Amino acid sequence: MSSIQRYHVGPRLSEIVVHNNTVYLAGQVAESLEKTVRGQADEVLAAIDRLLGEVGSDKQKLLSVTIYLADMADYDAMNEAWSEWVSSGNTPARATVEARLADPRYKVEMSVTAAL
Amino acid sequence: MSSIQRYHVGPRLSEIVVHNNTVYLAGQVAESLEKTVRGQADEVLAAIDRLLGEVGSDKQKLLSVTIYLADMADYDAMNEAWSEWVSSGNTPARATVEARLADPRYKVEMSVTAAL
Amino acid sequence: MSSIQRYHVGPRLSEIVVHNNTVYLAGQVAESLEKTVRGQADEVLAAIDRLLGEVGSDKQKLLSVTIYLADMADYDAMNEAWSEWVSSGNTPARATVEARLADPRYKVEMSVTAAL
Numbered sequence: 001m002s003s004i005q006r007y008h009v010g011p012r013l014s015e016i017v018v019h020n021n022t023v024y025l026a027g028q029v030a031e032s033l034e035k036t037v038r039g040q041a042d043e044v045l046a047a048i049d050r051l052l053g054e055v056g057s058d059k060q061k062l063l064s065v066t067i068y069l070a071d072m073a074d075y076d077a078m079n080e081a082w083s084e085w086v087s088s089g090n091t092p093a094r095a096t097v098e099a100r101l102a103d104p105r106y107k108v109e110m111s112v113t114a115a116l
Numbered sequence: 117m118s119s120i121q122r123y124h125v126g127p128r129l130s131e132i133v134v135h136n137n138t139v140y141l142a143g144q145v146a147e148s149l150e151k152t153v154r155g156q157a158d159e160v161l162a163a164i165d166r167l168l169g170e171v172g173s174d175k176q177k178l179l180s181v182t183i184y185l186a187d188m189a190d191y192d193a194m195n196e197a198w199s200e201w202v203s204s205g206n207t208p209a210r211a212t213v214e215a216r217l218a219d220p221r222y223k224v225e226m227s228v229t230a231a232l
Numbered sequence: 233m234s235s236i237q238r239y240h241v242g243p244r245l246s247e248i249v250v251h252n253n254t255v256y257l258a259g260q261v262a263e264s265l266e267k268t269v270r271g272q273a274d275e276v277l278a279a280i281d282r283l284l285g286e287v288g289s290d291k292q293k294l295l296s297v298t299i300y301l302a303d304m305a306d307y308d309a310m311n312e313a314w315s316e317w318v319s320s321g322n323t324p325a326r327a328t329v330e331a332r333l334a335d336p337r338y339k340v341e342m343s344v345t346a347a348l
Contacts, residue, residue: 013210024180027211064256094245095259095343098332100214111211129326135347140296143327216330227327
């Protein structure tokens with residue numbers, strides 16, 4: 001037996017699930033669908049900050065991040081946003097792959113696991 | 117040191133791996149390759165129920181699910197199956213992306229992490 | 233509160249992150265970009281051995297592996313490498329999907345979670 005905490009619980013998904021000192025975030029996408037990948041990545045990273053903060057975690061405690069890019073040509077622009085944001089010395093395990101996303105205007109989605 | 121339990125251990129993969137009160141399922145696909153995405157999703161979700169049940173977990177304990185759709189046009193039909201199945205108030209962190217799957221007839225694959 | 237260990241910490245990612253007796257590896261790709269998928273898979277699997285070994289884990293402790301193939305036509309060739317490598321009786325939960333990778337010459341990337 002082990003307890004699970006859920007936050008922003010919707011009918012399809014919860015934005016945050018915590019179990020066993022590990023935080024699982026739903027795949028984060030931008031709300032500003034008209035933005036470039038850089039702008040969308042900035043929004044996604046800000047959302048990750050906000051969600052982790054709600055449960056007392058933060059980007060220094062990232063464990064693993066999977067980044068889905070709708071177009072791998074956006075790799076460098078995404079990485080500019082990432083590099084400015086990520087905590088030096090506390091970078092997570094990361095994988096980046098290309099995948100079409102739920103809305104064709106989404107350019108990037110990030111799936112995050114962090115420590116509490 | 118920490119113990120690992122494996123179930124339905126095949127030469128390439130185990131359908132269930134349990135460690136540290138966390139359950140990892142192999143990517144689940146339908147057996148009825150001729151079915152629509154709705155029918156395949158129903159099969160996949162039933163398989164997840166069955167596998168989680170074998171180790172004393174269930175869909176109320178889902179932590180994180182990654183859904184791979186062979187065609188993102190199937191997003192709404194997949195979500196119909198998902199919404200009927202998922203436990204209200206206990207939804208997992210979830211990400212859904214498009215990806216071609218091992219057999220071109222597979223329309224959906226789900227990768228599940230749950231709590232014990 | 234829970235401690236996190238990171239190894240091969242780069243500006244974008246860490247190759248190894250350990251938390252709560254669980255090991256998260258960054259997505260592993262081959263260095264020999266001219267190799268076939270079989271050659272690249274062998275390199276990736278050797279990299280996984282090496283990284284897990286650095287923290288006292290090994291392939292017998294694999295929990296979950298996501299395999300990204302740039303071309304699903306390489307599925308069988310990748311599996312030949314996998315089957316020769318994986319520890320019989322200790323196979324992980326596994327999902328394999330097609331996704332374009334960061335460099336078009338990458339044919340396979342593997343994202344690994346293991347127990348300590």
